[in-house]
Amino acid sequence: MAQPASRLESAPPLPSLIGMNPDQLAHAVGQCGGRPFNGGQLAQWLYKRRVADLGAMSDLPKALRVTLAEKFSTITSQVIARQESGEGTTKLGLRLHDGLVIECVLMREHDTDDVSGPPDRLTICISTQAGCAMGCRFCASGRLGLKRHLSAGEILEQFFHVADLLRQEGAAQGRPESWLTNVVVMGMGEPLHNFDGLMGALEVVNAEWGFHFGARRVTVSTVGLPDRIRELAGQGYQFNLAVSLHATTDEQRTSLIPTNAGTGLKAIIAAAADYFRVSRREVTFEYTLVGESNDAPDDALRLAELLRDFPRGNVNLIPMNPVEGSGLKEPTAQAVEEFTRLLRQRGVNVHVRRKRGRRVLAACGQLRLQLESASGSPVSG
Numbered sequence: 067m068a069q070p071a072s073r074l075e076s077a078p079p080l081p082s083l084i085g086m087n088p089d090q091l092a093h094a095v096g097q098c099g100g101r102p103f104n105g106g107q108l109a110q111w112l113y114k115r116r117v118a119d120l121g122a123m124s125d126l127p128k129a130l131r132v133t134l135a136e137k138f139s140t141i142t143s144q145v146i147a148r149q150e151s152g153e154g155t156t157k158l159g160l161r162l163h164d165g166l167v168i169e170c171v172l173m174r175e176h177d178t179d180d181v182s183g184p185p186d187r188l189t190i191c192i193s194t195q196a197g198c199a200m201g202c203r204f205c206a207s208g209r210l211g212l213k214r215h216l217s218a219g220e221i222l223e224q225f226f227h228v229a230d231l232l233r234q235e236g237a238a239q240g241r242p243e244s245w246l247t248n249v250v251v252m253g254m255g256e257p258l259h260n261f262d263g264l265m266g267a268l269e270v271v272n273a274e275w276g277f278h279f280g281a282r283r284v285t286v287s288t289v290g291l292p293d294r295i296r297e298l299a300g301q302g303y304q305f306n307l308a309v310s311l312h313a314t315t316d317e318q319r320t321s322l323i324p325t326n327a328g329t330g331l332k333a334i335i336a337a338a339a340d341y342f343r344v345s346r347r348e349v350t351f352e353y354t355l356v357g358e359s360n361d362a363p364d365d366a367l368r369l370a371e372l373l374r375d376f377p378r379g380n381v382n383l384i385p386m387n388p389v390e391g392s393g394l395k396e397p398t399a400q401a402v403e404e405f406t407r408l409l410r411q412r413g414v415n416v417h418v419r420r421k422r423g424r425r426v427l428a429a430c431g432q433l434r435l436q437l438e439s440a441s442g443s444p445v446s447g
């Protein structure tokens with residue numbers, strides 16, 4: 067029972083079944099004349115079979131499915147674009163019910179160079195906001211500003227679109243559908259700025275009755291909001307935390323990430339250290355290397371110094387993907403190599419992120435910019 071097209075495009079969505087826990091689903095079913103055990107069936111369809119089409123839920127009474135569809139929504143977004151990188155990365159552009167556009171990414175990774183078999187890891191990168199308030203200069207979403215937070219249901223809908231993709235791929239290749247192994251909250255938006263939506267979605271992602279990803283398979287990436295980092299630590303999960311540093315002085319960081327003016331590098335690193343102490347999960351510091359901006363040897367030395375007393379941290383170096391109109395450059399291969407060498411020499415655990423999905427992953431928000439300029443219909447809101 068797919069949502070009528072008109073509902074997808076205009077009317078505010080009905081309360082979503084996606085994101086409800088078993089008690090809430092049982093309650094929803096009760097409101098529609100169903101029996102409590104029908105709530106369990108609904109949870110199975112949604113979170114174990116990844117099926118959101120009420121019409122396909124064959125063991126639920128037909129009358130119940132009809133009433134549920136009248137009172138509740140499931141999928142309120144539509145896939146409007148799909149881009150392949152040719153490196154195992156697929157980006158989906160999604161139009162929300164109010165016309166705003168977000169994106170999610172599927173990354174397929176093999177542990178060896180033999181890519182003929184099924185991938186060893188299937189990672190979804192999800193968005194938590196339409197646009198973003200943080201205004202990072204290197205990011206297309208940041209240049210557009212925040213349009214609105216996504217609801218927990220809207221965040222979770224991204225899993226269903228990727229499930230459809232994997233189902234189609236499995237069918238085309240004559241094998242059972244594969245499923246995701248990892249989740250990164252690193253798409254459009256600052257996840258900790260939409261704390262309630264994020265936690266609502268992550269409950270379903272992690273719960274045994276939900277998608278049931280172990281917390282260690284889930285990474286939350288933040289630009290660094292110290293209070294929210296501590297709040298996340300207090301939730302009792304063990305999610306991986308990735309903190310975007312991108313600079314080694316406050317002046318430099320504020321020029322790239324304007325919100326740094328109100329926080330400062332030291333407060334962010336202190337909050338990340340608290341996260342480690344409470345959750346016992348290692349923290350990864352993300353550092354986008356921007357050519358002739360933050361990729362000098364002195365930057366590497368300052369970064370090593372900033373992290374000298376950090377309990378256990380890793381640095382992910384990400385060579386900049388140029389964003390049109392940003393004026394920011396890609397670093398040279400030599401600069402990346404020297405930066406890495408200097409950090410390692412000082413005992414910092416460093417990974418250089420491969421340029422996976424270079425054409426489509428890029429900085430978050432790029433696909434959305436393209437879609438809006440192509441359609442001539444900028445985001446509403």
Ligand code: SF4
Pocket residue numbers: 197198199200201202205206207208209253254255256289430
């Ligand atoms: S990089 Fe992330 S936090 Fe910064 S503007 Fe883009 S989406 Fe927001």
